[in-house]
Amino acid sequence: MNTIWALAGVVIKELYRRKDFYVLFVLTALITIATGMVNFFHDPKIVRYVKDICMLLIWVSALLIAIITAARQIPAERESRTIFPLLAKPVTRLQVILGKFLGCWLATGIALVVFYLFFAIVTGSREQHWPWLGYLQAVWLQWAMLAVVVALSLLGSIVSAAPSSTTTICFIAVAGILLVGGHLDTVALHQTQPLQGIFYTIYFLIPHLEWFDLRDRIVYDWGLVDWLDCVLATLYAAAYTGLFLLLTWFGFRRKSLNT
């Protein structure tokens, strides 16, 4: 476990020493603060709209941080050949994968907490309303969803060695799941065989990331989700994360270390 934490620590250190992530992080924080303060017409609809945009920005930024960070981890280790002195120590390839996963997941978690903190302080100070439990549920479920995304990106980085193509493919896949994943069963209903079967198979195979999206509950103040649903969603995310990490290990365990 020490090895996994040590590897995770290096991932986080690298992240906060990279200027591009700093820029993305600071930019999101600034836009969240700025838009959160906007209240031009004292119209609740506009306020909700601005809050909606802030939440969308937080979602996109968190997804970008998760995917970009995870997609480059193993290819960068192989390309810079830092994997050689690392695996010359009593470290297994599974530990490398778990360490990379943990580092990326913790890093996105830290970014997420900071984003939500900004959002909560800005909107709360204006509306004098502090739905902390709602925010906690939203952060937790989004973080659980990001675990699936990080594991998926790590798997993608084993299949395709170029981080840029992995990032693009993963972002398209995740955006696709978020936008249409939940409607695939309805689409399947209107199809004939074999298309219907294919749509249903995809619907039941993909991780339904849209289930973790509580943005509307925050924006429209719809109240809390049942805690049991939160637990079930967490277990669902854990199952997909485990599956993707297992597949990553399966692909990486005998892979040549040379690029």
Next chain:
Amino acid sequence: MDMSVILKTEKLRVEFTSREFRQTAKVALCHLDLEVKVGEVFGFLGPNGAGKTTTINVLLGFVPPTSGAAYLFGIDVRQPIARQRIGYLPEMTYYYKFLTAEELLRFYARIFGLSRMETDKRIDHLLKLVELDGARKRPIKSYSKGMQQRVGLAQALINNPDLLILDEPTSGLDPLGRMKVREIIQRLKNEGKTVFFSSHELGEVETVCDRVAIIDQGELKAVDRVSDLVTRHQSNLEKIFLDIVGYQPQSTP
């Protein structure tokens, strides 16, 4: 197994299969038998492409052998625990350049499960040994090549290993840097450590090594004490090496 044998390969064979259709597999190592004993400084020589790095890659578990076996401390090299008591210095400097020397050493120390107190002590000792104490807080990317190679040596020694595997440790270093590395190897030898290193610097091998193995085209051509080889061939190591690998000097017109 003889307990004094710290590194052993048995009929080690490595083939690299080609992805191209009907291309035959390339034999990188062919029935390699090696034994390195406790406290020895063992030089591993061969021309480029002879199989030196492949042998080291098998010993470190990077490349699985096609057949045969390799052991470190009597443990099959495929088990990570076999690497608990070794230190490895790669030919080039492959480290996280955004970390400082101190952070890098702390990271590796954590992997070996060293306590915080022990880690601090080891880092202080090693950074003094490789003369990088003054630059410990600087990121590695700001180091010169010689300094990076010395960080490499420090990381290889972080766990106070019983066996050091060095892949061309002086390659690309200036004479001063080479001398420094040579001094460190000598000091480790005096401390009773076992050192296995590949090198092209035959003069250096002759000075430092107890025994040498010469490998060519994946096959072991000679293995003996340096002094015995020199006495038997009545020549220096460079000439012996060239004879063994079949070097034919071009006649001048």
